[in-house]
Each structure stands twice: as structure tokens, then as C-alpha cells.
Amino acid sequence: SPAPAPLEKVFQYIDLHQDESVQMLKEWVAIESDSVQPVPHFRQELFRMMAVAADMLQRLGAHVASVDMGSQQLPDGQSLPIPPVILAELGDDPTKATVCFYGHLDVQPADRADGWLTDPYMLTEVDGKLYGRGATDNKGPVLAWINAVSAFRALEQDLPVNIKFIIEGMEEAGSVALEELMEKEKDRFFSGVDYVVISDNLWISQRKPAVTYGTRGNSYFTVEVKCRDQDFHSGTFGGILHEPMADLVALLGSLVDSSGRILVPGIYDEVAPLTEEEINTYKAIDLDLEEYQNSSQVAKFLFDTKEEILMHLWRYPSLSIHGIEGAFDEPGAKTVIPGRVIGKFSIRLVPHMNVSEVEKQVTRHLEDVFSKRKSSNKMVVSMALGLHPWIANINSTQYIAAKRAIRTVFGTDPDMIRDGSTIPIAKMFQEIVHKRVVMIPLGAVDDGEHSQNEKINRWNYIEGTKVFAAFFFEMAQLHESPEPSSLM
Numbered sequence: 001s002p003a004p005a006p007l008e009k010v011f012q013y014i015d016l017h018q019d020e021s022v023q024m025l026k027e028w029v030a031i032e033s034d035s036v037q038p039v040p041h042f043r044q045e046l047f048r049m050m051a052v053a054a055d056m057l058q059r060l061g062a063h064v065a066s067v068d069m070g071s072q073q074l075p076d077g078q079s080l081p082i083p084p085v086i087l088a089e090l091g092d093d094p095t096k097a098t099v100c101f102y103g104h105l106d107v108q109p110a111d112r113a114d115g116w117l118t119d120p121y122m123l124t125e126v127d128g129k130l131y132g133r134g135a136t137d138n139k140g141p142v143l144a145w146i147n148a149v150s151a152f153r154a155l156e157q158d159l160p161v162n163i164k165f166i167i168e169g170m171e172e173a174g175s176v177a178l179e180e181l182m183e184k185e186k187d188r189f190f191s192g193v194d195y196v197v198i199s200d201n202l203w204i205s206q207r208k209p210a211v212t213y214g215t216r217g218n219s220y221f222t223v224e225v226k227c228r229d230q231d232f233h234s235g236t237f238g239g240i241l242h243e244p245m246a247d248l249v250a251l252l253g254s255l256v257d258s259s260g261r262i263l264v265p266g267i268y269d270e271v272a273p274l275t276e277e278e279i280n281t282y283k284a285i286d287l288d289l290e291e292y293q294n295s296s297q298v299a300k301f302l303f304d305t306k307e308e309i310l311m312h313l314w315r316y317p318s319l320s321i322h323g324i325e326g327a328f329d330e331p332g333a334k335t336v337i338p339g340r341v342i343g344k345f346s347i348r349l350v351p352h353m354n355v356s357e358v359e360k361q362v363t364r365h366l367e368d369v370f371s372k373r374k375s376s377n378k379m380v381v382s383m384a385l386g387l388h389p390w391i392a393n394i395n396s397t398q399y400i401a402a403k404r405a406i407r408t409v410f411g412t413d414p415d416m417i418r419d420g421s422t423i424p425i426a427k428m429f430q431e432i433v434h435k436r437v438v439m440i441p442l443g444a445v446d447d448g449e450h451s452q453n454e455k456i457n458r459w460n461y462i463e464g465t466k467v468f469a470a471f472f473f474e475m476a477q478l479h480e481s482p483e484p485s486s487l488m
């Protein structure tokens with residue numbers, strides 16, 4: 001059905017002011033708010049980014065607090081200040097629903113020399129595509145939310161919901177110190193919040209919108225094999241040593257087979273059983289496998305059907321081997337035997353896998369493989385990160401509102417998708433703050449988050465702003481007269 005008249009006015013305003021929205025994104029992308037490289041220049045840029053955003057929210061009439069997050073201790077003994085987290089609120093009408101938006105304004109590193117076709121910190125429009133670091137992850141979606149609110153303010157229309165913002169600057173570095181803040185604020189800033197919206201992932205299609213109801217978790221492991229702290233000459237010692245790298249390669253090689261099946265005993269025991277109803281949800285997803293394969297530049301995936309691909313990205317665990325610290329990885333033929341190496345791998349977790357159980361299973365398995373090698377080296381296994389999977393009930397109010405908003409703006413139902421990666425804050429909202437979360441992605445599947453030539457389409461950015469505006473309307477309506485199914 002068409003949008004009600006007041007919402008139609010908001011849409012027109014968003015369309016008319018779209019160049020200003022793009023200009024704002026340009027100004028934000030120009031700030032090099034890289035949280036991954038721990039150097040003073042980027043930290044200063046991060047602080048500037050948070051100050052610019054806080055100022056914009058203040059000018060919108062929000063009550064804004066920039067919360068001091070202390071400092072980050074780095075492994076080399078250095079300490080760097082953590083950018084403040086913005087907690088902002090607009091409206092406190094007790095009769096309205098309160099919706100809290102989470103976003104982050106830090107970005108992944110970007111260097112033109114890595115293969116960017118344009119300056120990553122200069123938003124550049126080519127054929128309706130806005131290229132720049134952070135354009136889709138996550139500056140564009142944060143601005144879309146702010147611009148949606150600002151359209152109501154500019155038109156002097158009453159905001160249908162109370163709005164809160166939590167905006168951080170350390171997401172790409174693992175949301176440093178955020179969990180402590182959530183604990184501290186759960187009965188204060190978050191106490192009146194009814195729903196949380198996160199827009200920090202992508203559609204699965206280039207043109208069809210999506211709503212996300214699940215993300216995988218992640219258990220990230222390191223396995224160190226050490227003979228001594230110094231390297232060896234392979235002519236002098238080769239043949240008489242248990243070589244750490246040979247042990248490590250055998251350990252890493254024992255984790256997963258060539259079909260992608262994880263070989264750690266018991267790892268699949270707790271994976272939620274597959275139902276017939278669930279298979280139908282994968283069938284309904286609009287995914288062109290050939291296009292997906294071609295655009296990913298992969299000759300052949302491990303699985304041949306759309307359903308199998310989606311299930312192995314979303315509802316089954318996967319194990320990836322990431323790298324080896326201490327290995328010789330330069331060009332040339334250096335005849336070294338590394339004395340100490342650290343392998344890194346992670347397991348993406350799905351409902352109902354348990355992080356501490358996975359830690360035990362992996363450690364037991366590696367100890368078992370290592371002991372069979374009868375090596376004189378020392379092996380140490382550690383789980384560096386344990387992030388839980390997250391799944392939501394798609395019948396709850398915030399999903400109904402998101403679906404209706406998308407239907408109003410795009411005239412189509414969204415794909416109901418999950419994400420194979422991890423957004424740790426979603427689980428924190430569920431477990432620590434006990435809030436209901438919905439993920440409403442704005443970007444298209446080919447936006448290239450974390451990659452060279454990251455972009456957001458102008459169309460996604462502007463129509464996404466309208467989706468957020470329509471979402472406020474739908475939330476307000478459902479708050480007044482809830483759908484019976486959402487109360488179950």
C-alpha cells in the first residue's frame with residue numbers, strides 16, 4: 001500500500017536533499033578513522049570523527065553524551081586512547097516506543113597502493129556508485145539513520161518514536177571496552193529502550209532488499225609450536241630436529257578435510273537440527289549462484305546448490321586457517337627453520353554451539369594429534385576470541401515493522417537472511433541488555449566492505465534513508481496496536 005501522506009512528504013524531502021546527504025557522507029569519508037592501525041594519526045582522526053558526529057546530533061536537538069572509554073594497551077607496551085562512545089537521545093515521550101540505533105564510525109585500513117581505483121578517503125561517484133572507505137561499513141548507514149531523523153525535524157513533523165543512538169569508534173578493532181559500557185549502562189541509558197536496530201551488514205543481492213535475523217559467532221584460536229626462540233640454519237640442523245613448522249602444518253592439516261568438513265570430534269554435536277520448514281526459507285532467497293560465483297572470482301564453490309551454499313554460510317560451522325606468525329613469507333629462498341611458529345585459525349559458530357565446549361573440543365583434538373607425533377617441541381593452544389552466534393525471532397514486532405517499511409519503499413518483500421560473519425554487539429544487546437534486535441542492512445552484496453573499492457550505491461543510501469523513516473512509522477503503529485503473532 002502507498003505511504004501515508006506525512007511519510008510521503010518525508011520521502012520527498014529525502015529525495016530533494018539527496019545531494020546534501022551525499023555531501024555529508026563525503027565529509028565523513030574524508031576523515032581517516034582507521035581503528036585497526038594503532039598509530040596516533042589514526043587515533044586523532046577517530047576522535048575527530050566522533051566529535052563531528054556528536055556535533056551533528058547536537059544540532060539535530062539530541063541530548064548527547066560522549067563517554068570516555070579510557071585507553072587501549074597494545075601488545076608492545078604502548079597505550080593509546082580509545083575514542084569516546086556517543087550515547088544520544090532524542091525524545092522521551094512515554095507513550096512512544098523507543099528505538100536505539102547502533103552504528104560504528106571507525107573503518108578498516110585503506111591505502112590507494114592496495115589496488116583502490118580512487119582515493120579511498122575521497123568519496124567519488126561513478127555511475128551512481130559512491131566509492132570510499134566506510135561508505136557502506138558503516139558511515140553510510142549511520143548517516144542514513146541520522147538523515148531520516150533529520151527529515152522529520154526539518155519538516156517539523158513529530159517523530160513517531162523516541163530515538164537513541166549508540167555510536168562507537170572501535171568496532172573494527174573488536175569493539176574495545178564496549179561490553180563494559182553496556183554492562184554499566186544497561187539500567188541507565190538502555191533502560192527505556194524497546195528495540196535495537198543495527199545496519200552493519202549487506203543484502204545478499206544487488207537489487208533485492210533484505211532483513212537479517214542471525215549471525216554466526218566465532219572462536220578464534222592460536223596454536224604455538226616452539227623449539228626455541230631463535231631460528232635455525234637448515235643445513236646445520238635440518239634432519240636432526242622436530243621442526244616446529246612441520247608440527248604446525250600437521251596440526252593445521254588435521255582440522256578440516258577437503259570438502260570443508262571440520263574434523264574436530266564432537267564439533268557438530270550441538271548444531272541445531274535442520275527442519276523441512278527451514279529448508280523452504282533458503283529456497284525463497286533470491287540468489288543467483290552463477291553471478292555470485294563469478295562476482296566472487298571463484299572457479300567453483302564446495303557446494304552446487306543455492307540451498308547448500310546458504311546453509312554452509314549461515315547454519316553450519318566452518319573452519320578457516322588464517323595465517324602463521326613466525327613463518328618465512330618473503331620472496332627468495334632463505335634456508336631457515338623457524339624456531340617458533342604460531343598458527344591462527346577460527347571456527348564460525350552457529351546455534352546451539354557453545355563457545356567453551358568448542359574450546360575444549362579443539363584443545364583436546366590438537367593435544368591428541370600433537371602427542372601422536374611424539375615431538376619434543378612445546379605446543380600451546382589458546383582461544384583468543386569467543387564470540388557467540390546470534391539468532392532472532394522473525395515474528396517479533398521489530399521484524400514486522402522492518403518488513404512493512406521495506407515493502408513501502410521498495411514494493412517488495414525482503415529476503416530474510418542470516419550473515420555468516422559476526423556482529424558481536426547483537427548478542428550483547430540480547431544477553432546483557434535484554435533487548436530485541438533487528439538488523440536492517442542497506443548495502444548491496446557487491447559493496448566490498450573491508451575490501452578495495454568499497455562503495456555504497458546512491459540508490460541504496462537514499463532509499464535506505466526512506467526505509468528508516470518508514471520504520472519509525474511502522475514501529476509507532478505496532479507499538480499502539482501490536483500484531484497478535486508478535487506477542488507470542
Ligand SMILES: NCCCC(=O)N[C@@H](Cc1c[nH]cn1)C(=O)O
Nearest residue numbers: 200201202218385419421422423
Ligand atoms: N557483515 C558484517 C561484518 C562484520 C565483521 O566483519 N565482523 C568481524 C568480527 C570478528 C569476528 N571475529 C573476529 N572479529 C568478523 O570477522 O565477522
Ligand SMILES: [Zn+2]
Nearest residue numbers: 137138171200
Ligand atoms: Zn561494520
Ligand SMILES: [Zn+2]
Nearest residue numbers: 137172449450
Ligand atoms: Zn567492518
